[in-house]
Amino acid sequence: MEILSLLADGFAVALTPQNFFLAVVGCFLGTLMGALPGLGPANGVAILIPIAFSMGLGPTPSLILLVSVYYGAMYGGRISSILLNIPGDEPAMMTCLDGYPMAKKGMAGEALSLSGVASFVGAFFATCGLVLLAPQLVKIALLFGPAEYFVLFTVAFATLGGISSNNQAKSAFAAALGLGIAMIGSDSQTGSQRFTFDHIHLYDGIDFLIAIVGLFALSEVFIFLENHRGGAVASSGEVKIGRIMPDFGMIKRCIPSMARGTGLGFFAGVLPGAGASLGSFLAYSLEKQTVDRDGKTFGKGDPRGVAAPEAGNNAASGGALVPMLALGVPGSGTTAVLLAVLLQLNITPGPLLFTKNPDVVWGLIAALFLANFILLAMNIPLVGIFTRVLMVPTRILMPIVAMISFVGIYSITGSSFDVMLMVGFGIAGWVLRKLDVSLVPVILGILLGNQMEVNLRRAMTISDGDWMVLFGSPLAIILWVIAVTGFVLPMVMGRRIKKKMEAARDEEAFVGD
């Protein structure tokens, strides 16, 4: 009952005219960003964070705008999967398998609206799950001391490589790189200057927004320069949209698929390091095994093959918010970027968030519900507009993305040095991506580095320098076990899962032929 009244307060915040307007704008922009291949949710949110901050919006309106972009981008990813057989972002990959064949059969409109409904179902129930689960995790809060927090951060880094990672050393390297960058500037405990080399611009450390926009958005521009010289994303007008409303029978037939996809996706989202890609992959695989054992209809345009992974990936993105809000441990790139938003707003996610800033948390959760309804209402009638965006040539679009990144950072810091630093991060991001080093741990290292060190030093102060304090409680030991398992498991299973995902991708290439 208490949850309902808190949620009602949240809705009162989210439904003010300004916040509602921001939610609509966020949903619209997010869907556009998600629909464009390459510009996934993490990039979308990354580009817009500096803009949102420099507009001088308060914490709650900024959050509402940015989470609407997040959910919007998760919805939008499916559009290019279905119309072009190119996933807008990685989690939308599985949607290509049956979505594109449906489009080729002249059912693009139906596939788009069905996947819109499935996205709604996945995200809606995942948000309900968030409401129920996150406050429970908060009860563990009382058990956390500095040592446990330190180990919790270690868990975040250890599991971030993800279950499908095949080189954990690269994830660890990326995390350490991020932590190393976070150390630049004044030491928060003693005030000593570290790694600044008497350079005045480095005294305050490196703002993580600069790193995020550089690593995500600008490196994407460089990747485009390398690979996509020339044409539009879409070879215009190849696929006709057709009728937009799917018949009720089709939706009814897909309800069990959506339910299974939602459950699995949410679970994958809550697990640290698993994320939306695995959520949609598991949802699709389970669906295929459940309803199409002989392999007769899946891969050939079966609506259930669209509904399950879409419900799965959207449920996973809701699920990923549970550990992010309740423990301060983001499970995916986009939740890491959202964590940056919270930290920038001086809100520290974690067990105390629900008691210290209930207005922000419940306003945010209400905004997620709101965004879902707006997206459902927006996605079905406006699908034509979003598809038209895919016809804008990338050669026009990518420079605009680059310039908006510059505008965002410059309008916050007003310093040429910081903008140059952003370009430097862009180049570094490009090199790291070529070398298959994930960028998310770098970001997370920059974000959490300070907190991690502060907690380590507090723990050591309390124990008077005894390192065994890090293993001193049952909770800490459990967390160490999770960290070690999360780090080692991908070494054992990662290649196998990755192979399966690649096999599915090959199948998709075959479908595309």
Next chain:
Amino acid sequence: MSDRIFGIFGLALAVFYIWAASIIKDSFMVDVVGPRAFPYIVGTIIGICSLYFIIRPDEEPNWPHFKAFSEIVFAAAVMFLYCLALPELGFLISTVFATAYLTWRLGTEPLWSLVAGASTSVGIYVVFHLILGLALAEGPLGF
């Protein structure tokens, strides 16, 4: 091979990082651990991972050919120049050229690139500065 080079670079970075950590000055407030311990741990992890890359490199990634690579180098150079030009020339003028260059290198005709550059620059200026009120770089002409 790429991973090995990356590993050597990482190792150099780790050594530099640990050296730079060792010269951090103590302040009059020192806790049990001090400001150097955590950087030492981080530097050591970077070093160990780099050694691993040298010993067990991944498969060779697809590096771009010389032409695509030089595109990236030039684009980065133009972006750096853009950063330097922003406070000198102002947002509108610098952005026209930077966008035109990128649009041109992504495959648009030169003249149309200039048109795209000008439209993007004015468009962003109107939306972000005039409508949303963001502070953009002001040149000698005030925009």
